[in-house]
Amino acid sequence: MLKYQQIAAAIEKYIEDHALQQGDKLPVLETLMAQFEVSKSTITKSLELLEKKGVVFQVRGSGIFVRRHKRKGYISLFSNQGFKKDLEDFHLTSEVIELNVRKPSQEAALNLTIDENDDVYFVKRVRYINGQTLCLEESYYNKSIITYLNKEIVSESIFHYIREGLGLKIGFSDLYLHVGLLTEEEAAYLGLKKGMPKLHVETIFHLTNGKPFDFSKITYNYEQSQFVIQTNSF
Amino acid sequence: MLKYQQIAAAIEKYIEDHALQQGDKLPVLETLMAQFEVSKSTITKSLELLEKKGVVFQVRGSGIFVRRHKRKGYISLFSNQGFKKDLEDFHLTSEVIELNVRKPSQEAALNLTIDENDDVYFVKRVRYINGQTLCLEESYYNKSIITYLNKEIVSESIFHYIREGLGLKIGFSDLYLHVGLLTEEEAAYLGLKKGMPKLHVETIFHLTNGKPFDFSKITYNYEQSQFVIQTNSF
DNA sequence: TTGATAAATTATACCGTAACAATTATAATG
DNA sequence: CATTATAATTGTTACGGTATAATTTATCAA
Structure with a gap:
């Protein structure tokens, strides 16, 4: 499995483990870089993937936030x-x-x-x-x-x-x-x-x-x- | 408008102008780089965007191809x-x-x-x-x-x-x-x-x-x- | 002709760096 | 106190380069 996919999975796991909800903030890019010991572009790619999947959304100057649709049973x-x-x-x-x-x-x-x-x-x-x-x-x-x-x-x-x-x-x-x-x-x-x-x-x-x-x-x-x-x- | 978005638009226009169909091949990355006079990563980003939009799909070792759904009237x-x-x-x-x-x-x-x-x-x-x-x-x-x-x-x-x-x-x-x-x-x-x-x-x-x-x-x-x-x- | 193997082609992953732009926090101003 | 200007924070764009992996083509042997 590719590195950025692994990291994306790890971030998803992080969200699960910490029971993060819609709108909750993730650590900033630099922290994630350090935590996973990869370059900025790799983390960026991971987050891009998670964004495509609808797991997070990013706001420049503000941070990385959890995205969740609210309704259950769908x-x-x-x-x-x-x-x-x-x-x-x-x-x-x-x-x-x-x-x-x-x-x-x-x-x-x-x-x-x-x-x-x-x-x-x-x-x-x-x-x-x-x-x-x-x-x-x-x-x-x-x-x-x-x-x-x-x-x-x-x-x-x-x-x-x-x-x-x-x-x-x-x-x-x-x-x-x-x-x-x-x-x-x-x-x-x-x-x-x-x-x-x-x-x-x-x-x-x-x-x-x-x-x-x-x-x-x-x-x-x-x-x-x-x-x-x-x-x-x- | 951002560079990679402009180029994505230009590539879409190219597809229209040349009336490319499902499965048709686009010029290779290097050619596109030269044609639009941008770095590889910018072209890559443009193609990524077009891939998200469902306009093209890329196959490593093979090329960049036009993607179109076939049915009309939907x-x-x-x-x-x-x-x-x-x-x-x-x-x-x-x-x-x-x-x-x-x-x-x-x-x-x-x-x-x-x-x-x-x-x-x-x-x-x-x-x-x-x-x-x-x-x-x-x-x-x-x-x-x-x-x-x-x-x-x-x-x-x-x-x-x-x-x-x-x-x-x-x-x-x-x-x-x-x-x-x-x-x-x-x-x-x-x-x-x-x-x-x-x-x-x-x-x-x-x-x-x-x-x-x-x-x-x-x-x-x-x-x-x-x-x-x-x-x-x- | 077939099948395997090597070479060429082509996109992808990953790294690093610099400049940029949007947001938020802080300080200065009236 | 509200407004405005400035600075700090933080993600985004774009560049360059090297190595890698998948596909296709070419080559060779059987």
């Missing part, structure tokens, strides 16, 4: 960590309905920029949160990148496996979102009624080299779907 | 630019229903971290996109920060006014999102029927110094609400 919509990481506070389980190798739909092929004759892993899951249905998820993985999957991996964290097991680096993702009405099939999986509202999210995940490897379509149970997004200005 | 959900900037492709108008100074609701006071006796500007608007209702918007502005508003400002871009007119710097925002059912009042404003689905978004905007100045509650017409979010890994 799911962090993105951050390419998969679900696991974000939802430590929740009780999450999932049920694998389908897992196989197949040819992609036209839509999936298009979003993964592969040919319709190429193989994909298809995974269909229902996720539960605190005993309620959270979402129905259909994912297509480019098999030439994600070369192997099994039921165990799929019911655990796929993203952890991709990173650690396959040694791949996840880069960025595009997320398309709209509200609609549940189809009969979706409603059945989610234990709701046809025609009720849904949040539909399609995501395309890319590796750091820009290659899309995962196209997922998720239908959320609107009753369980409270999301939070933290953003920064440019 | 509204970019965040990026604290207000609506105007994001929606140049759309025909947008808005109608101001209410504009006055008042005491905040308990909820608004809480989110703006002010006292219930402090003054706020309250703005209620309906926005239209291509002739259809897009959303109903209720905003509370901390009057001790946003000291003056009028109908003209409000029907143009408030955020532009905050930046240019008031000289304030917008920092970050927290965005809370859920799906629900339209109330009678909301339906009336949006020209829909009670009980139809809605996307409800609450946003708290902060200045760079961390002070919240705008708490907004937006109800989207689900038929017009297709959003895109671009994210990066950490």
Whole structure:
């Protein structure tokens, strides 16, 4: 792991350990430099990372402050960590309905920029949160990148496996979102009624080299779907 | 304007002018250094900015590539630019229903971290996109920060006014999102029927110094609400 | 042709330094 | 006491340089 990432993690830990709240002040740059025995630019880079993550914000001439959104019980919509990481506070389980190798739909092929004759892993899951249905998820993985999957991996964290097991680096993702009405099939999986509202999210995940490897379509149970997004200005 | 921001803008312009597409390669760092006559670190900073904005992605050992999400007709959900900037492709108008100074609701006071006796500007608007209702918007502005508003400002871009007119710097925002059912009042404003689905978004905007100045509650017409979010890994 | 290995290309990490700009604290002024 | 000017604090920008790591290309051997 890179130095500035380690330091960022250490600072996050510091915030946790000292139970710092929204607006609380961190030690000044010079102190952090001395404490971690690195140059100013390294600390700066660490803080930049934490700023991107929405952990701190910096005010020139004033200091470095803790940033926290206030509401509890909301799911962090993105951050390419998969679900696991974000939802430590929740009780999450999932049920694998389908897992196989197949040819992609036209839509999936298009979003993964592969040919319709190429193989994909298809995974269909229902996720539960605190005993309620959270979402129905259909994912297509480019098999030439994600070369192997099994039921165990799929019911655990796929993203952890991709990173650690396959040694791949996840880069960025595009997320398309709209509200609609549940189809009969979706409603059945989610234990709701046809025609009720849904949040539909399609995501395309890319590796750091820009290659899309995962196209997922998720239908959320609107009753369980409270999301939070933290953003920064440019 | 800062140097690295100018260069970032110039690079964006370069991408436009050359009509570069997703995956196309930009000149290498050294070339960009020479072209703009700045040091490596400045170019790097510019590219970092463009990476945050989702304009490019960089691959070590390979090059700098254009990143574009593919789907058209989607509204970019965040990026604290207000609506105007994001929606140049759309025909947008808005109608101001209410504009006055008042005491905040308990909820608004809480989110703006002010006292219930402090003054706020309250703005209620309906926005239209291509002739259809897009959303109903209720905003509370901390009057001790946003000291003056009028109908003209409000029907143009408030955020532009905050930046240019008031000289304030917008920092970050927290965005809370859920799906629900339209109330009678909301339906009336949006020209829909009670009980139809809605996307409800609450946003708290902060200045760079961390002070919240705008708490907004937006109800989207689900038929017009297709959003895109671009994210990066950490 | 394949596969391995080396070399070239290219971005990233990290260090150090100097100047800069926004905020806050302090002192001076009326 | 309020206002203004000045100084101290503190993060930000920009420069330069060296070393490193990932990717692509070239080379060579089988």
